[in-house]
Amino acid sequence: MSMPVAAATDSPAxxxxxxxxxxxxxxxxxxxxxxxxxxxxxAWLATLGIxxxxxxxxxxxxxxxxxxxxxxxxxxVPPRAELLLLLAARAILVEEKIRPALEAGTVxxxxxxxxxxxxxxxxxxxxxAERVEELxxxxxxxxxxxxxxxxxxxxxxxxxxxxxxxxxDDRIEQAxxxxxxxxxxxxxxxxxxxxxxVVVDGTGPVDEVERAVRRLLTRAFPETFPCGEG
Ligand code: TYD
Numbered sequence: 010m011s012m013p014v015a016a017a018t019d020s021p022a023x024x025x026x027x028x029x030x031x032x033x034x035x036x037x038x039x040x041x042x043x044x045x046x047x048x049x050x051x052a053w054l055a056t057l058g059i060x061x062x063x064x065x066x067x068x069x070x071x072x073x074x075x076x077x078x079x080x081x082x083x084x085x086v087p088p089r090a091e092l093l094l095l096l097a098a099r100a101i102l103v104e105e106k107i108r109p110a111l112e113a114g115t116v117x118x119x120x121x122x123x124x125x126x127x128x129x130x131x132x133x134x135x136x137x138a139e140r141v142e143e144l145x146x147x148x149x150x151x152x153x154x155x156x157x158x159x160x161x162x163x164x165x166x167x168x169x170x171x172x173x174x175x176x177x178d179d180r181i182e183q184a185x186x187x188x189x190x191x192x193x194x195x196x197x198x199x200x201x202x203x204x205x206x207v208v209v210d211g212t213g214p215v216d217e218v219e220r221a222v223r224r225l226l227t228r229a230f231p232e233t234f235p236c237g238e239g
Contacts, residue, residue: 030111031233032152033226034122037160038193039182040167041211042218046160047120049219050226054116059233062110065120066098070105073098081179088134091181092141095126096148103149116233123149124157124199124206129181132195133188156229158222159200160211164190 035050037043047063054061068077076098080086086094099122110117123145131138162170164186171178200206207229209221227234 029114031116031230032107032111032119032154032156033116034119034124034154034157035160035222036121036124036128036157036196036206037211038128038162038164038167038196039189040170041160041162042170042215043160043211044120045215046158046218046222047118049215050222051118053219053223054118057234060113060115062106062115062117063120064102064106064117066102066122066125067095068098069102070098072101081181083180086180088130088136091134092126092130092136092144095130096144099123099126099145100148103152108150108152119154122154122157124159124196127199128192128195132198133184133192138195138199154205156226157203157206158225159196159206159208160218161197161200161208162193162211164193166212167193 033050035043035047044065047065051061051063066073067080068074076094080091080094080098107117107119123142126141126145127138130136131141167189168186171182197208200208207225209218209225211218213221223234
C-alpha cells in the first residue's frame with residue numbers, strides 16, 4: 010500500500026502566511042488584560058463589518074476544550090506532556106477552525122498561540138525555545154500569525170489585578186512567582202527578536218490599551234482597517 014509522503018497541510022504551498030484572511034494573536038502573561046482586549050478588538054471589527062473568528066487557547070474546539078480541562082484542572086502533568094497536550098489542542102484548532110477561516114478571508118483573532126508555548130513551556134518550564142518552536146511548527150503545519158500583539162505587564166501588576174478580580178488560580182497559574190517572572194521576561198526577550206511581534210504597554214487603563222492596539226493594526230494593515238482608529 011502506498012503512503013502519502015506528507016500530510017496535505019504540510020505541503021510547502023500551505024505553509025507560512027495565510028492565503029487571504031488575517032491572523033492576529035493577542036499574547037501576555039497572567040493578568041495582562043489580554044482576554045478583555047480580545048473582546049474589545051472583536052467588537053470593533055464587528056462595527057467595521059469585518060468577518061471575524063475569535064478563538065482561545067488552550068481550547069476552541071470540542072476536543073481542545075477537553076484537553077484544556079486536563080491541562081488546567083488536573084493534579085500533576087509533567088512538562089513534556091503539558092507541551093504535547095497544548096500542541097495537540099493547537100493542531101486541532103488550526104486544522105478545524107483557523108486555516109478554513111483564513112482561507113475564507115476571515116480575520117482570526119486568537120487569545121494566545123505559539124508565543125505562549127515559547128514563553129511558558131520553553132522558558133517557564135525550561136523545555137527550551139528551539140525545541141518548542143520545532144514541535145509547534147510541526148503541530149501547526151507552519152501556520153504563523155500575521156501579527157502578534159504582546160500586552161506587557163510586570164508580574165506584580167498581573168498578580169494584583171487577578172487578586173482584585175477575585176480570580177481562582179488554575180494549575181498553571183499556581184506555578185509560583187519565579188515561574189511567572191520567567192514567563193514575563195521570556196515574552197520580552199522573544200518580542201525583541203521577532204519582527205512579527207509588537208509590544209504594547211498593558212499597564213494603562215483598558216481604553217488606552219484598546220486605542221494602542223487599534224493604532225497598531227491600522228498602521229500594519231491599512232487595507233483591512235481603512236477607517237483609521239475607529
Ligand atoms: P486561561 O484561563 O485561558 O488564562 P488566560 O486568561 O491568562 O489566558 O488559561 C490559559 C493558561 O494556559 C495560562 O496559564 C497560560 C497557559 N498556556 C501555556 O502555558 N502554554 C500555551 O501554549 C498556552 C496556549 C497556554
